[in-house]
Amino acid sequence: MTNEKKLEIIKTYIDDIKAYQQSQDWPIDKKLHIKRALEAYLDLYNDAQKGRLDLDVLHENITSFMYMLQ
Secondary structure (H helix, E strand, O other): HHHHHHHHHHHHHHHHHHHHOOOOOHHHHHHEEEEHHHHHHHHHHHHHHHOOOOHHHHHHHHHHHHHHHH
């Protein structure tokens, strides 16, 4: 799989996290947790785009977070 495809997949996960944050179903403390995670993943995504972070590590981490949310 190419790095561009990996970045696309990771971006869809970030978009999913944004949707979770905006959901009315979450209590405020969970929304704050999701907001902090989203900010961190956006920073990590930017680092990955610049080649400063391994895409596989970011993918593994973000999928673990998504699993925790479900």
